[in-house]
Amino acid sequence: MHRPQAGRRGRAGGALAREGEFGKKLQPAVDLIQFRIGEIGPLAKILIVDDDSAIQATIRLLLERAGHSVVVANDGCKALAIVESGKFDLVFLDIFMPGMDGLETMKLVHQQQPLVPVIVISGNPAGAASGPDVLDTATKLGAVTTLRKPFKPAALLAAVAGCLETATAAPRRPDRAAGNVV
Numbered sequence: 001m002h003r004p005q006a007g008r009r010g011r012a013g014g015a016l017a018r019e020g021e022f023g024k025k026l027q028p029a030v031d032l033i034q035f036r037i038g039e040i041g042p043l044a045k046i047l048i049v050d051d052d053s054a055i056q057a058t059i060r061l062l063l064e065r066a067g068h069s070v071v072v073a074n075d076g077c078k079a080l081a082i083v084e085s086g087k088f089d090l091v092f093l094d095i096f097m098p099g100m101d102g103l104e105t106m107k108l109v110h111q112q113q114p115l116v117p118v119i120v121i122s123g124n125p126a127g128a129a130s131g132p133d134v135l136d137t138a139t140k141l142g143a144v145t146t147l148r149k150p151f152k153p154a155a156l157l158a159a160v161a162g163c164l165e166t167a168t169a170a171p172r173r174p175d176r177a178a179g180n181v182v
Contacts, residue, residue: 043067044089044164049079049105050121051097055149059092062153063160076100076108083112090163093143095122095134103134103141110142117163118142123149 043066048059051074060070071088073079075097083091091109095102106118120138135146144163147155 044160045069045071045087046090046092046160047079047082047088048072048092049074049076049097049102050092050094051075052094055094055121059156062156066157066160068160076102076105079105080108080112083109083116087113088116089167090160091116091118093118093120095120095138096124103138106138106142115167117144117167119144119159119163120146121149121151122146 046063046068048056048063048070049072050056050059053074056072056074060072063070071082071086073082077100079091079093080100091106093102093106093109097105100108102120102122106120109116109118120135120143122134122138124134135143135148138146144166145159147159
């Protein structure tokens, strides 16, 4: 009879079961069991707010493939209604949208969910004739990070991972005296 050697890996990447005392099969350690993305539930619930349906679809596809649960809104008013109905782990927010712009939307989202990190996205070029760089302004007003359109998928996923890691590692706490989030 062939006995597997300790440390050999099976098809799924986990350790093969081996025989212990009295010929009983030993089970592999739980931490060796591998799951496919999404099998144990979504990693994070993320809201995408952008009036460009192509940008919405691209971000949604990338995030869902990474295992996240995604909800989309095409303007600030719809985003606020969605935020009122549920808690989010992260918000992607375009600056230039019809009706309510992204900066105003971010302010109102933070009034409802002060701890939710916001990633601001914009295609406005730095130093454009329209005034100061809106991405710098967004950071000063509370965005955790920014992405300039067009962005690479790897940059988007790295920004998401960084925001979620920071949010879970050291959550911000409300500063009651100033009414701000620290």
